[in-house]
Amino acid sequence: MSAATTAVDWKAREDAFVLPTYAKFPFVLERGEGCRVWDDAGNEYLDLYGGHAVAALGHSPxxxxxxxxxxxxxxxxxxxxxxxxxxxxxxxxxxxxxxxxxxxxxxxxxxxxxxxxxxxxxxxxxxxxxxxxxxxxxxxxxxxxxxxxxxxxxxxxxxxxxxxxxxxxxxxxxxxxxxxxxxxxxxxxxxxxxxxxxxxxxxxxxxxxxxxxxxxxxxxxxxxxxxxxxxxxxxxxxxxxxxxxxxxxxxxxxxxxxxxxxxxxxxxxxxxxxxxxxxxxxxxxxxxxxxxxxxxxxxRKLWENAAAMETLIRGTFAFPQIVEIRGKGLLLGLVLAADSKPVRAALLEKRILVGGADDPNVIRLLPPLIVGPAEVTALRSALAEIFGRDARP
Ligand SMILES: Cc1ncc(COP(=O)(O)O)c(C=O)c1O
Missing domain, CATH: 3.40.640.10 (Type I PLP-dependent aspartate aminotransferase-like (Major domain))
Incomplete structure (x- = not known):
């Protein structure tokens, strides 16, 4: 039998045996390195959620x-x-x-x-x-x-x-x-x-x-x-x-x-x-x-990188759809004028992971503290495309 025909649906199995207390990203995560993680189908994601602020040094340092x-x-x-x-x-x-x-x-x-x-x-x-x-x-x-x-x-x-x-x-x-x-x-x-x-x-x-x-x-x-x-x-x-x-x-x-x-x-x-x-x-x-x-x-004095990346984000995320940027360093909330859910879903389609918050308009960024200009620019470009596509006259 090929690997494909024997593949186990781990998502279904987890849903069957684990109490349904969490809303989850819709994939099975297999491994991580630095600011990136991969699912069991081999798809790569840019993780700007950091496993909920845990992966300060990136994944599996x-x-x-x-x-x-x-x-x-x-x-x-x-x-x-x-x-x-x-x-x-x-x-x-x-x-x-x-x-x-x-x-x-x-x-x-x-x-x-x-x-x-x-x-x-x-x-x-x-x-x-x-x-x-x-x-x-x-x-x-x-x-x-x-x-x-x-x-x-x-x-x-x-x-x-x-x-x-x-x-x-x-x-x-x-x-x-x-x-x-x-x-x-x-x-x-x-x-x-x-x-x-x-x-x-x-x-x-x-x-x-x-x-x-x-x-x-x-x-x-x-x-x-x-x-x-x-x-x-x-x-x-x-x-x-x-x-x-x-x-x-x-x-x-x-x-x-x-x-x-x-x-x-x-x-x-x-x-x-x-x-x-x-x-x-x-x-x-x-x-x-x-x-x-x-x-x-x-x-690595990573707090200095966190401060530098905050400056980069604040300096380059001047979208009309973002009405405020809250927080400090790499604990940031991009406050949108409307519910952030569709934008978070669109980022997920582009394989970028971000967080929500109790304030429904907020996109929360909690990336690894090793994140660099390339990852910040990737998020900026993705948002530009999403906002451009969804922009209303
Ligand atoms: C600020 C803060 N305090 C406490 C906790 C609880 O931590 P734990 O889930 O490890 O019990 C959290 C979890 O998200 C948190 O964000």
Missing amino acids: EEVARALAAQARKLLFYSNLVYTRARAEAAQALVEFCGEPGSQVFFCNSGAEANENAMRIARSTTGRAKVVAAEGGFHGRTAAALAATGAKYRKGLSGLGADVVHVPFGDLAAAEAALKDAAAFLLEPIQSVQGATTASSEYLKGLETLCRESGALLIFDEVQTGLGRVGARSARHAFGARPHLQTFAKALASGVPAGAVLAVPEVSKKVKPGELGSTFGGGPLACAAVKATLDAISA
């Missing part, structure tokens, strides 16, 4: 694959009951990448877990219960993280936790009133899922002051904004505001599940043994990937 293979052969796993070189190196790399001296790390497995643990640290170190969150944020699907997430994702769910209150994003007066007796203010400096809605430096610095005055901790959810994506090492650096806690996941281990909370010294010294825990968090395999990823982002 060699340095991470090598570190994983070496670690897997040496020690695949042991729990947090032992010290490991991999964990020590990964934590040091994260502190040196974006913390201040004396900061310390708690490792977990995902963005939601990182936010859960950050809120837990805030509650236990302040002795207060209430967490204030900005409306429209996305912090994950576990109970406490979801309680802090925007209303759309909490619809129909009760019992998520009564101790979270939401205030409008960007409203310092509302933050000040809500912060009385609060343990923390949690927000994404750039609300990515919402549509790359971007805070001002003044707002974030104002929150820093309000938190200091009220005794609450400021938590930046840097699951998307961290690790070079916003044209600086993290949003903390990009906006010049100092949070007490930063949470990371997504690109942290190039796709191996990993999350982390980074705590400044005055908070980390208050965390007590036994307060937090995770079987897999800080495991050797994930930590080997964390170290290799951070080393590669640092060595």
Whole structure:
């Protein structure tokens, strides 16, 4: 029998056995390299979605694959009951990448877990219960993280936790009133899922002051904004505001599940043994990937490329159909005058992957941080053709 007649329909098989919780691109992905991925029919796609901001170094980066293979052969796993070189190196790399001296790390497995643990640290170190969150944020699907997430994702769910209150994003007066007796203010400096809605430096610095005055901790959810994506090492650096806690996941281990909370010294010294825990968090395999990823982002100063590509995009995407470009670095929202869905579908026909957002008019760009002028120009040309074709007199 030929390969064609024995081909398995993996899409149908996945649909048969996996709960239907996601809207998916309509192909079976087989492999990836750099900014490109290939489906099982051999079609090549330009990936400007980056596997949802995970593939900062591009797909299957060699340095991470090598570190994983070496670690897997040496020690695949042991729990947090032992010290490991991999964990020590990964934590040091994260502190040196974006913390201040004396900061310390708690490792977990995902963005939601990182936010859960950050809120837990805030509650236990302040002795207060209430967490204030900005409306429209996305912090994950576990109970406490979801309680802090925007209303759309909490619809129909009760019992998520009564101790979270939401205030409008960007409203310092509302933050000040809500912060009385609060343990923390949690927000994404750039609300990515919402549509790359971007805070001002003044707002974030104002929150820093309000938190200091009220005794609450400021938590930046840097699951998307961290690790070079916003044209600086993290949003903390990009906006010049100092949070007490930063949470990371997504690109942290190039796709191996990993999350982390980074705590400044005055908070980390208050965390007590036994307060937090995770079987897999800080495991050797994930930590080997964390170290290799951070080393590669640092060595290539990829935040500088992210800033340069933002400048290129802002300078060359002057289409009348794009009414605004939101975001920073390579976390960008192209805001169209109308629903972006048809344009995203037309890009997919041209084998270019981009993201949508809660704001239906937004096309979200979250490409690998190694993306260059050739890929930006390819997107620009595709949009020119699509807009030209669809342009109304
Ligand atoms: C800003 C932000 N925080 C948290 C999360 C949750 O991360 P995870 O899906 O790894 O739990 C996401 C996921 O998209 C996110 O974008």
